[in-house]
Amino acid sequence: MKRGMPTRYPGVLRIDDNTLCIRLRAIDPRTGRTKEVAQLLEGVSPQEAAQKRAEMMDAIKNPVEQARQVRVGDYARSWIESKAHKLDSNTIRTYTDALETHVLPALGDFYYDVLTSRDVQRWIDGAVLRGWTSEARGSKRRTNVKQARRAYSRNSVAVWFRVFRTMTRDAMVALGLQRDPTLRVTLPEAPMESEESNALSPDQLALFLDAMRTHYPQHHALVVLLAFTGLRFCHASALRWEDWDEATGVIRLVRKQVRGNVGPVSRKKRAPKEYPVEPQLAEVLRQHRKRLLADQAPGLAEGWMFPSASGTLRTPNSLDRAWTKCLAHAKIEKRFTVHGLRYTFTDLVRRANVDAVVRRALTGHVTEEMQRKYSTVGLDEKRAAIAGVIRLVPPERSSTPVCDGRSGT
Numbered sequence: 001m002k003r004g005m006p007t008r009y010p011g012v013l014r015i016d017d018n019t020l021c022i023r024l025r026a027i028d029p030r031t032g033r034t035k036e037v038a039q040l041l042e043g044v045s046p047q048e049a050a051q052k053r054a055e056m057m058d059a060i061k062n063p064v065e066q067a068r069q070v071r072v073g074d075y076a077r078s079w080i081e082s083k084a085h086k087l088d089s090n091t092i093r094t095y096t097d098a099l100e101t102h103v104l105p106a107l108g109d110f111y112y113d114v115l116t117s118r119d120v121q122r123w124i125d126g127a128v129l130r131g132w133t134s135e136a137r138g139s140k141r142r143t144n145v146k147q148a149r150r151a152y153s154r155n156s157v158a159v160w161f162r163v164f165r166t167m168t169r170d171a172m173v174a175l176g177l178q179r180d181p182t183l184r185v186t187l188p189e190a191p192m193e194s195e196e197s198n199a200l201s202p203d204q205l206a207l208f209l210d211a212m213r214t215h216y217p218q219h220h221a222l223v224v225l226l227a228f229t230g231l232r233f234c235h236a237s238a239l240r241w242e243d244w245d246e247a248t249g250v251i252r253l254v255r256k257q258v259r260g261n262v263g264p265v266s267r268k269k270r271a272p273k274e275y276p277v278e279p280q281l282a283e284v285l286r287q288h289r290k291r292l293l294a295d296q297a298p299g300l301a302e303g304w305m306f307p308s309a310s311g312t313l314r315t316p317n318s319l320d321r322a323w324t325k326c327l328a329h330a331k332i333e334k335r336f337t338v339h340g341l342r343y344t345f346t347d348l349v350r351r352a353n354v355d356a357v358v359r360r361a362l363t364g365h366v367t368e369e370m371q372r373k374y375s376t377v378g379l380d381e382k383r384a385a386i387a388g389v390i391r392l393v394p395p396e397r398s399s400t401p402v403c404d405g406r407s408g409t
Contacts, residue, residue: 009050018042022053026060035060070175072115073108079167088266090258098163102127107164112171115181120164127157128188154188161187199343202351202393204332209395211329216322221288222306223319224395226338228281228386230345230363233338234258235271237314239305241289249282250379251275257313272361276383280395345389352388362386 006013013021020041028035037056041049076099084092106123107115128151165182172180200208205227213220225236231253238257245252253271255262265271277285285305292300292307299307308314316338327336346363354362362385 007046009046009053011053012046012049014046015040020044020046020049022049022056024053024057024060026057028060028063030063070112070171071108072110072112073104075112075171075175076104076108076167079170088263089261091268094159095163095167098160099167102160103164112168112175113177117181117184120181120185124157124161124185124187127152127160158187161185197343198335198337198340199347200332200336200340202348204330205344205348206393207330208326208332208336209393211326212322213396215325215329217291218309219319219322221284222314223341224281224284226341227345227393228278228389228395229275230342230349231271231275232256232269232342233314233316234269235265237306238262240303241305242303244277244285244305246282249277249279249383251277259315260313262313272382274379275362276379276386278383278386278390280390281386284395348389348392349385352385352392354385354388358382358385 007020011023013023015021021038022041023036023038025034025036027033037060039052039056041052044052080092080096080099083095087095103123106126107119110119161182168177168180168182171177209220209224209227212223222236225231226233229236229251234256235253238255239251239253243252243254244250252274253265254273256265256269256271257263288305291297297307298309298311300311302311304311304313306314308318319338323338327333342363349358349362362382
């Protein structure tokens with residue numbers, strides 16, 4: 001056969017003994033325009049080339065049907081890339097870890113359009129049953145290390161499933177899927193809630209703060225701020241001294257930090273834009289700043305309000321040792337964490353008979369759309385709420401009056 005001569009398969013031309021050329025022309029239903037394609041193939045038979053040409057023709061004429069034949073793993077990679085510039089780095093890290101470590105090893109090879117809820121349920125059940133292995137405590141030798149199998153918590157499995165469900169709902173639009181494989185999938189039953197809440201009573205909080213001031217004064221101001229504002233650790237630990245306007249008695253929240261990564265306050269973890277600082281709390285902050293200046297503490301030059309001992313931004317576990325010791329000094333035997341200060345604050349504002357709308361404005365838990373639309377909580381209302389909390393539990397048990405933070409004296 002001569003060079004460039006057609007074969008007995010339409011649209012397939014032979015270029016030489018080892019090379020074939022396929023050509024096709026079809027109308028793209030998405031644009032209504034004619035689309036022409038030419039491609040060289042090496043080392044294939046005319047029959048294989050004709051099959052390839054038919055697949056390419058079908059891809060042009062039926063783009064939606066072709067798009068549906070995408071594996072979960074392939075879509076996950078493109079999905080993560082599309083989210084990289086829309087979500088914060090911590091969310092992307094959570095998504096990536098959930099998909100790469102837990103979802104894709106089980107479901108990545110499935111085509112999305114044939115994936116069923118039974119397949120997803122099998123993955124969930126398998127994750128719960130298999131758990132994970134770790135080196136058993138007390139095993140010091142590198143050889144013959146004992147492995148301990150541990151069960152994943154329900155919350156961990158729920159996080160992975162939510163990530164997969166979010167991706168799947170995007171895939172249903174992008175790939176034209178006809179059914180949602182995450183429907184009717186059940187998670188393990190939640191464990192019975194402990195009767196003890198992760199919060200302290202007013203008396204317990206007073207004892208705990210006394211112990212922190214006496215034994216660990218370097219942590220006292222941060223703990224007091226968390227206790228009397230209900231702020232999340234990621235927001236409080238990212239404060240700079242410039243965020244506190246002593247003249248007006250207001251702290252402004254403009255950033256958060258997680259493991260040293262600083263970013264703006266996110267919509268997922270809301271916080272009030274400004275927070276009142278009552279005179280008692282202002283005095284605690286002044287004493288804290290005075291101590292930092294006297295010690296010329298690392299991180300002070302960078303302007304951080306609560307730097308770590310090395311001058312970096314804090315993590316919650318920087319309080320672990322002091323936390324455990326102060327709980328013991330206060331004779332508090334129940335479980336109580338750093339985040340428990342947020343629960344405690346919520347209880348205290350309720351005890352202080354603060355209006356529900358003001359409570360949500362203070363904590364950032366704005367959940368009712370109509371109240372968000374029609375309620376505007378003023379700084380005076382917030383100030384009254386904080387003052388009510390401090391009346392219940394004074395930050396420092398002292399009869400000496402403190403100066404007013406708003407007077408600048």
